[in-house]
Amino acid sequence: MSLYKTTEExxxxxxxxxxxxxxxxxEFKRAKNNFDVDTLGKYFSALGNEANLKNKLYSWIIFGVDDKTHELTSTNYCIDNDFNKVKKQISDNTTDNISFIEIYTIVVNGKRVIMFQIPAASGTxxxxxxxxYGRIGESLSPLSLNKIEQIKTTVNYDWSRQVLEEATIDNLDKDAIKVAREQFKVKHKDDKLIxxxxxxxxxxxLNKARLTINNKITMACMLLLGNSDYDYLMEGYIPRMTWKLYDDFNVIDYEHFGIPFIINIDKIKSKIRNLKYRYMISDATLFPYEVDKYDNYILRELINNCIAHQDYRLHGNINIIEYSDRLMIINEGSFIPETIENVLKDGYSSPYYRNPFLISAxxxxxxIDTVGSGIKRVYDIQKKKYFPMPDYDLSNPNxxxxxLYGKIIDENYSRLLFxxxxxDISAIILLDRLQKRYTISKEQSDYLKKEHLIEGRYPNIYISSSLASLTEKKEEYVYNSGLENEFYMELIIKYIKEYGSASRKEIISLLKDKLPNxxxxxxxxxxxRYLLDLLxxxxxxxxxxxxxxxxWKLK
Incomplete structure (x- = not known):
């Protein structure tokens, strides 16, 4: 079951x-036209805290319903369905800038209803x-001290460490245990007692590998080594990894993989069409480079990272979506380091781990490698292949x-890396964003300009002339920086001389493709208009x- 809901759900x-x-x-509210954002914020705090205390993943505020009779009344709140402003207002005033999981609009019997999905507090x-704030029955109230302390105890909750009282070693997959033994010996080959x-x-x-606790089967053990015939023992939640193959728009193939994950990671990896990719990166040789589209270490790292860091409390799947030129690897749960730039800093150490028992196993x-080193190596491998850097989309907080890109996007940028x-990695990431036509901040633009890597006036920035020469991007540089005014004025005069006159529309059509990109x-x-005024x-x-x-005519 996913955290995000379909209309039917x-x-x-x-x-x-x-x-x-x-x-x-x-909480039900009529909210016929408007609703005070301060009151909404208090309810957000109260219902998020109470969801934690009731062991729920989320709570609901519902507009368009009478709070006494529960009759649908319809609401005109945010009638354009643009909820970005209210999300930001909530985020700006809450702990750690938390906001709604999602805000949904549905129509029931002609009545417009808005459903605000509020995440449960976690740890604080x-x-x-x-x-x-909290609730006493239907009323808002300050959150009591005992409830505050109760919420604080959830910060170290580890789903993967839970003992499955009904599970025994007979519910594990024998082949998975065999693979676990082999990999344990590889990892600890230098141990004298191996x-x-x-x-x-x-x-x-299993006790030695820290998959069980005092001979008892844990969630982590079942996830990695469990027999799929007994996945129902995992408290009603069946973890899955799903591979989907897309053409430009449609799913053309798919397959689900359940437990044991230690075996099925190889099965899902085998579904990925990891063809050879040939490309020329240097004029110094006529021999092309030939590499796998996706490096095996990177696939291992990213898929296993999903398993290690998935928030299994959200009951979602791990998804691998394959397109012709890229993979999208998706897991549920917030990105604990907050930004990918934090992970890439020297000496970075995560403040905590979501599933420490599972990660240790x-x-x-x-x-997985020693925690924290894997993502850096992923970026380094892509750099050495002269491929685009991975994109981390963290726009959804959960x-x-x-x-992961499996081919060169822009050959000239790849030549630049060559x-x-x-x-340094920070410059490469920003240039990579420009390569993909993503927006970068003014501060980031200033950094690149200081390093003489770009030119132009923000936001119309482009690769600098020195790098253009290096990467054979001279033609693009000329079109980005523009030609001399005399060139454009000469074109206008030549056009008018040829045809006797020119409307402004005709002149715009003449110059449009010749002005800077x-x-x-x-x-x-x-x-x-400026050129016409000059003439x-x-x-x-x-x-x-x-x-x-x-x-316009010639004088």
């Missing part, structure tokens, strides 16, 4: 909520403007989407209104 949820009275985890109460592993019983080995079974081996349409029009002031052309239509 929302209709069922609403129907069920309408059948019960208001409680600590749901959700404050609104510095104060935590030969003793073969003499251990299965349960003794995966390190022991050679599934999901991480990694896009020639300029001393570029870094200019937007409005700026290009302003540039044309007029120099006495070379004049504006004729007498011929029945507005046009």
């Amino acid at each position: 929302l209709l069922v949820i609403l129907s069920n909520l309408l059948k019960v009275s208001e409680n600590e985890c749901v 109460p959700i404050n609104w403007k510095g104060f935590p 030969d003793e592993v073969d003499n251990l019983t299965d349960i003794e080995f 995966m390190v022991n079974l050679n599934m 999901r991480v989407i990694v896009t 020639e300029r081996t001393n570029l 870094s200019l937007d349409e409005g700026t290009k029009l302003s540039r044309v 007029k002031k120099e006495g070379k052309i004049y504006h004729d209104n007498k011929s029945g239509h507005s046009c």
